[in-house]
Amino acid sequence: MSRAAPNSRWRFWLGTAAVFVLLLWLLNDILLPFVVGAVVAYFFDPVVTRLQRLGLSRPLATTAVTVLAALIAVGAGFAVVPPLFGQLEALVIKAPEYIVQVVTRVQPMFEPVRTRLGLEPLSLHDLQAEATRWAGEALTILGGVAGRVAQRSAAIINLLGLLFLTPVVTFYLLRDWEKVLAAIDSGLPLDHADTIRRLAREANAAVAGYVRGQALVCVSLGTIYGVGLSLVGLQFGFVIGLIAGLISFIPFVGTFVGASMSLGMALAQFPPDWISVLEVAAVFGIGYLLEGNVLSPKLVGDRVGLHPVWIMFALLAGGSLFGFVGVLIAVPTAAVIGVIVRYLLERYRASALYRGDEAG
DSSP states (O other): OTTHHHHHHHHHHHHHHHHHHHHHHHTGGGOHHHHHHHHHHHHHHHHHHHHHHTTOOHHHHHHHHHHHHHHHHHHHHHHHHHHHHHHHHHHHHHHHHHHHHHHHHHHHHHHHHHHHTTOOOOOHHHHHHHHHHHHHHHHHHHHHHHHHHHHOHHHHHHHHIIIIIHHHHHHHHHHTHHHHHHHHHHTSOGGGHHHHHHHHHHHHHHHHHHHHHHHHHHHHHHHHHHHHHHHHTOTTHHHHHHHHHHGGGSTTHHHHHHHHHHHHHHHHHSTTOHHHHHHHHHHHHHHHHHIIIIIIIIIIOSOOOOOHHHHHHHHHHHHHHHHHHHHHHHHHHHHHHHHHHHHHHHHHHTSHHHHTOOOO
């Protein structure tokens, strides 16, 4: 009996995890509003708790935070989304022209190298034709994806759910957050409850430090890049800055992509005004310095415990397996796995298996 009980417990928890993953895969098409609502509720729970300490009841604090967040989201959507899509479309359409302009300016530097390597001279006409074909294919792909998404009933359900269900889910989860945590805590196995609570606190610290902190970092960087590039006078600077900021949750990718797009656009637009090109580079240099020395240390901190490579792998794996829902749950899952692995390594180093002690 003493040996069967641990085995039965392992089978139970492994079976529970398998059922959870299976349900996640089967219900993937309708989970988005609920997952987004849970993420938003997790993000704003500290704000509601702070309002409670100031004297507001939990329902009233939840109502105030939910209404304010919904108004901000709607206002930002109407103010940012239409011009953003307009600039994106214009950027794709004009991309061939900008590519040719950039190549025209850098060709004199690379043509001697091509000659020494025995390569044929670069034809600007062929390059423009190829770039135009790429842009046309990009627009066709985007249009096809949009058409297929519009025809899928699940996509329509997700869109309607995001618009109408997410605020409701967020409100109820925020209102009952403490009750949900208490219900989960009451179901923990009694002999391991303290250990699970400790691991949960460590995982929560990692998730909170990354999700809440990195979201603020992304918003800050998007604002810095978008406003900075617009002030410099770069065409499509606002949309490029927003893109760079929004994808900064992937370590190093946001800055690299944004800087490459901005410098390419600057080379097509500004020369012989090289000062403006340097100003574009300075915007990303300032943003990179602020991110590394101010934003990330202050907003994210060193207690996250998530390696950038592990984060990138988790995001790619989550997106590949479960789509956008997988991206949303990738970092929390990675944090939990990281905490569990560190705990198991700690147990392993304290065991006879690691020390090499011989039985008897």
